Amino acid sequence: MPKVTGLGEAVASIADGAHIGLSGFSIARCAMAFAREIIRQGIRNLTVSQCVGAMDADMLVGAGAVDRLIYGGGSLDRFGLLANVNAAIETGTLVAEEYSSLSVAFRYLAGSLGLPFIPIRSLSGSDLLARLREKSGSDVATVEDPFTKVRWLVLKPLVPDVAVVQVQACDAEGNSWIMGPKWDNGELVKASGRAIVIAERVIPADEIRREPERSVIPGLLVSHVVELPFGAHPTSVYREYDYDSRRIEEYVEAGGSRDAFRAYLDAYVFGVKNHREYLEKIGGRDKLESLRADPVLGY
Amino acid sequence: MPKVTGLGEAVASIADGAHIGLSGFSIARCAMAFAREIIRQGIRNLTVSQCVGAMDADMLVGAGAVDRLIYGGGSLDRFGLLANVNAAIETGTLVAEEYSSLSVAFRYLAGSLGLPFIPIRSLSGSDLLARLREKSGSDVATVEDPFTKVRWLVLKPLVPDVAVVQVQACDAEGNSWIMGPKWDNGELVKASGRAIVIAERVIPADEIRREPERSVIPGLLVSHVVELPFGAHPTSVYREYDYDSRRIEEYVEAGGSRDAFRAYLDAYVFGVKNHREYLEKIGGRDKLESLRADPVLGY
Amino acid sequence: MEYTPSELMAVSGARELGDGQVVAVGVGLPMVASLLAKRTHAPDMAIVFEIGVIDSEPVHTGVGLADPRVWYRATVLSSFVDILGTLLHRGRVDVGFLGGLEVDRYGNLNTTLIGDPKGEFRHMVGSGGANDIASCAKKTVYIMRHEPRKLRESVSFITSPGYVGGGKAREEAGLAGGPSCVITDKAIFGFHPESKRMSIRSIHPGNTLEDVIETMGFKPEIPDTVPFTEAPSPEQLRLIREEIDPGRIYVG
């Protein structure tokens, strides 16, 4: 069965209530077109996980698509906070399980390796741990190290149903390159039941087979490959395009209130039929060309 | 302090009795020049670890430099067995702790991440485990998974004093590329106290900084960088040169008896002052050029 | 069409593999069988080597996993932890394809200590990834020569566990999966669902039941009817001879 599909079909493979792990970090490589299509298709009651919360997760939370967020805190860097996530936590409409970057990464790592649990030094002595014990006592525990008799905090593996990963390039089977730092994406994909890869470019398998050391995601984990240039807009994709400051600022301003955010969604999600219309709306080819990364700098 | 040194100086930094982890797998990327220099310098009582035993470890064992071998079994592929390792196990002159590939890799992984122990499904029900329990009961134990109450086998982290890694290229700080499969080398280096990198080529830092995704070893873990073309001969270095079948066959024949192996060492280790003389002895430039890898095939 | 026992072994191995599966193999007949399956009924099967190689397309025969010839045109070149950890230990390997020096009636493999004619034990290759694959794959398939010293009542050392002492012993050791069949050059064996003893599944054409049993080190379970193993097709033979192992390194 060919894996290369449109965005709509890939998104339609996600069930209400699924646990999805997202590739974004703050304002980099966020699965934005994917998030917009999830909202358009009305998929709901999602659990979302991410080492550090990013714009993709924030938009899904703002649209009411998320019941539960497992993450290590996050922001939109200097542009602002995750206003939708924070508001949903404050009003209690979102179950947020807050960790640190490494503790989510270790939970993915344990999931990727089939470990039953993973010991960690982080979290001890903090209120993060105190809250986790209250909220989800079943995901943290302690174990005595049989070698030293020291008691260690251990975390349960985190195994999303689907990893959704924005990459620079992949082949038709989903063998993928990720340029730049990968943050949690390697462990996320390998922990998850399957992966949806959203690529700026689908390249010939021969190119992948020429430098197989660069493959971060093996195609055998991938169910859908979506070729979607500028799929991360307004966030950046290293070596492809820069973030779009003006559009991120617009998003941040909308995050201040329910009505403003609804208007934002009406304009950029519900008001456009698909990614192509979205790209036209934010300025079309001229705007996109102005964001193109410098080949030396990578941004 | 400059890290780029000669092989002699790098080897002299290894103390008698040290635990070294070696980069070789069977007949690929073995630290052969390093092993020859260890033997020449008379460094002894080593503990050697390796996911799968290879020619570098076998030569060190054959020369009597090794007291203890922690490995997952091994061979010289179709060329033959690890005759020196096997003989030393049979005569009891070597303490061999035998695991599987993954269990050594997981022990390195635990060492690299600072985990107190790591659970594993392998080894259970086997005589490998029975022997490990007899020989080194302190490195394997069981722990109850607090989430499922299932009892798991757990392994102690493996933390060599020094990783010795044969790479294709690195910069003067030791930031290194490894082309081809890396087997255990990433986890080995990151588990170890420090690393000695033996490179076919030392390249400018600018080249490393142009593709930092390719750096497998961060320079901050490296104490010595040795530029030593054909340092893995007679084993192969992917994309650089092929293995030298004739010289491996010669080694295998010598492995049949103590006297023959002593004669081999006299010829190729004690009979040459350094790597340059060794390369002359095995056929010099003409022979080496005949082993050069085809740029497309990589061998 | 004429064929050799090795060719039938490779073809029989290929039949154990399904499309879309992930198969962990070493070099030799398991690799020939896997490449054959991939070029016939299982194009979307993934073939992985423990050292960090996925779906290579060798054009030259290698001397083992350490030979770059068998890594050629891979889609991924990574590490033990990637293959044996994130695929195998994570539970994503459908079939582990192993050879062995000795196997016992419960499918336990020995590649560590082999008795020599003088009654002494010689140390051999040990596990490599074999123990990991035997422990963690959803099922394992063995390929080995049919000789009394290779098919034994019991082995002197269990390197890679099959059904351990039989019955529920494997489960009790905490392991799922287990060997599904043993392919030799005379027959194919399965395992009895309860006792987990090796049981004849089919005999290769040209052999008799008596010959099969007399040339093994123990008496296997024998069902009421024992069919002959299906012969290779001309296309399967052509692929093995012309494309997969033209040098006849593995399929002698």
Add this chain to the structure above:
Amino acid sequence: MEYTPSELMAVSGARELGDGQVVAVGVGLPMVASLLAKRTHAPDMAIVFEIGVIDSEPVHTGVGLADPRVWYRATVLSSFVDILGTLLHRGRVDVGFLGGLEVDRYGNLNTTLIGDPKGEFRHMVGSGGANDIASCAKKTVYIMRHEPRKLRESVSFITSPGYVGGGKAREEAGLAGGPSCVITDKAIFGFHPESKRMSIRSIHPGNTLEDVIETMGFKPEIPDTVPFTEAPSPEQLRLIREEIDPGRIYVG
């Protein structure tokens, strides 16, 4: 030579870093301080960012760790597990360099729940790698603004533990290391070796002890003699102004 409080903070931060050390930092003043140390007394120091960046050499100022501007010319681009796992959790990070919204007298950092003027709590950025760094680095250095609402008797939420409840509480939580100093725009604080309460180490030139104490939310320990913080050198100021933060994004 004239200098701003931010410049003195960056220079004071740089002085806490030694050559050959591994330093985990975020963007902002900690990055300016680290780059300054590397260009002066600590050329062989390694600067790592949690998302998988080692020793980058930015030529443009970024908006945060997610900005490719701060990854430019790195020697390694890898992952959280590589930086926070194999360096930090493995015990190889000498100094963790953190900013914070609130710190209490025991050096506990809060970046999660901040009280607003109405007495309600607002959710902020949470941990990111800060909790990991505070838990696992051999020592941590904090840089933050000197305001009563930032230097507090106690914090409403411990995101990243300092000495927890003081005394041996951090050890009892299973943690080594701990904060070694807090650098503000008016003073530098250490921690009392036994009580682990924050203690004045030096006051920045131009400030008085009274002013320092009155503008914090609690009364720190005060040793018998309180020196002035050493002023930046002209070369340090030149590097900050011309090379490290020419746009004066961080060092206002």
